[in-house]
Amino acid sequence: MxxxxxxxxxxxxxxxxxxxxxxxxxxxxxxxxxxxxxxxxxxxxxxxxxxxxxxxxxxxxxxxxxxxxxxxxxxxxxxxxxxxxxxxxxxxxxxxxxxxxxxxxxxxxxxxxxxxxxxxxxxxxxxxxxxxxxxxxxxxxxxxxxxxxxxxxxxxxxxxxxxxxxxxxxxxxxxxALEAELKALENALGNPQHPVAAVVGGAKVSTKLDVLTHLVEKVDHLIIGGGMANTFLAAQGVDVGKSLCEHDLADTARDILARAEAAGCTVHLPTDVVVAKEFKAHADNRTVALDDVAQNEMILDVGPASVAKLAEQLKSCKTLIWNGPMGAFEIEPFDAATVTLAKAAGALTEAGSLLSVAGGGDTVAALNHAGVAEQFSHISTAGGAFLEWMEGKELPGVKVLKQ
Structure with missing residues (x-):
């Protein structure tokens, strides 16, 4: 270290x-x-x-x-x-x-x-x-x-x-503050206690390609949520209707899944989803299996059965890194998966069985919204710096302070 x-x-x-x-x-x-x-x-x-x-x-x-x-x-x-x-x-x-x-x-x-x-x-x-x-x-x-x-x-x-x-x-x-941040990050990814889980959410795979590629080599469980999960689902042949999805990145998504398998990292994608025909608060919605998304529907959140499985999985983990929401958390009721999983992580952290480190713009807002920010071991207010750290890059302002 x-x-x-x-x-x-x-x-x-x-x-x-x-x-x-x-x-x-x-x-x-x-x-x-x-x-x-x-x-x-x-x-x-x-x-x-x-x-x-x-x-x-x-x-x-x-x-x-x-x-x-x-x-x-x-x-x-x-x-x-x-x-x-x-x-x-x-x-x-x-x-x-x-x-x-x-x-x-x-x-x-x-x-x-x-x-x-x-x-x-x-x-x-x-x-x-x-x-x-x-x-x-x-x-x-x-x-x-x-x-x-x-x-x-x-x-x-x-x-x-x-x-x-x-x-x-x-x-x-x-x-x-910087010293506390560096210690927390070292404990989360530099020299963590295994099993390590990472939650990576957000709209687009393209903004987090380097993060995903780096994490599959480092963590035991990679939980993918948000709009980027749709790109992975589509790459595996799931019809995601009119969901936000980067269809042109299908090969990239399959490559990341292959790298994860080679590295012994389990990738967790939703098995049930919450869909609606419009992106607005309290829009009419339904929870469906992956093969039941209609052409005129969009996936706006991870379904409750998937979240229950993920919360159970976290019980066996020692370390958690969290970046990005699980769904469209800014509009109800599509905040449910983010809130439920965040509460599970917060409770495990408070019980002393999980070290949890979170960061990145929307992440802080999502965890505050879930009311669990105080429970996490460490929350970074940094956006770009936190992402570059998750990508495994050396940060110039940190490198120069090394002994």
Whole structure:
């Protein structure tokens, strides 16, 4: 197992300038006064323990982040200034904001900081050098600090100046949230307890080809749900009616099934499904066997008999990785399979028999919807980084922190 440098490895931090890469790219909307307010503060909460720990050690805490896609231009609506107050509220620390991230004025402000104080820098993506991982821009950022702490797993799949470039220039470490994330991921796929199950759902096989190809070599049970299950069913000769399905990927689906068989991985596809003639909440629906899907019907969820079998299968597993919903969970009653299986996984985790790690955009929403997010061992708020980890790729922002 690779070991990662953590905050403890940096030694005494009293009076040191610590540059922290956070991910403050949080959803916001305008309130009735026109002020921007945060609608989901999960990412701010995740970096708060690191900022507090550094402040308690007497460090000058300097926070870097991106926001939106300004493409190397200064875009006032993408300023980080509105995030200063939410950051202060959640950390319980006063947060000062400065409207740049490099240069003399930033250096002067940092010099004047008291130990334990927090400074939020302006959006690093206002400079084209950030996404280009330009060595000059990385050097300009590094001049603001004595050490670098990365606490933004969701940005680690990108080799940008503030995630990867800077780590070559300063003593660097993983923050508390990143350290917890890396440990959870190592336990789930790097060095897991077998049997290992993976739930992979979502609309399209094409977006998760690399995930599926990697997982069949790593897990004992691959549970496929969502629209992508239809592509696998169609590839095996099932008539899926007017369901979402990538018929052009039939050969690819058969190839993945053959690889799974060769690797000793059991692939679980639905044996019964919930169908409807239209995609809308509470549409007339029926539960049918696979050979009973009508031409004018679409599969919108995995059927109850399949879910009961899967829940039973999880009882024999030690580790679970979950990415994507089992059906059209955003509209009732086609959320039933996702909710039922998630509750089964949550209960097994709480009972101590299952280590469960979940991540990816829709996954967090689906598990929150099922009311089991708190029960899972670890939930990653990262989208792209979590998927690339599931694909077996080395993440640049993590690789650079290895001992």
């Amino acid at each position: 690779a070991t990662f440098k953590n905050i403890q490895s940096l030694g005494a931090l009293e009076g040191k300038r610590v540059l922290v890469r956070a991910d403050l790219n949080v959803p916001m909307k305008a309130d009735h006064e026109g002020d921007m307010t945060v609608t989901d503060d999960t990412r701010i909460r995740s970096v708060a323990p690191t900022l507090k720990a550094l402040s308690e050690q007497g460090a000058k805490v300097i926070v870097m982040s991106h926001f939106g896609r300004p493409k190397g231009q200064t875009v006032p609506e993408m300023s980080l200034e509105p995030l200063g107050q939410p950051l202060a509220n959640i950390t319980g620390l006063p947060v000062l904001f400065i409207n740049d991230c490099i240069g003399a004025e930033v250096a002067e402000t940092i010099d004047g900081m008291e130990n334990g104080a927090v400074l939020l820098l302006e959006n690093v993506r206002f400079y084209p050098g950030e996404e280009d991982n330009d060595p000059e821009f990385a050097r300009a950022l590094a001049q603001n600090g004595d050490v670098f702490v990365n606490d933004a797993f969701s940005c680690c799949h990108r080799a940008h100046a503030s995630t990867e470039g800077i780590a070559h220039l300063l003593p660097s470490a993983a923050g508390l």
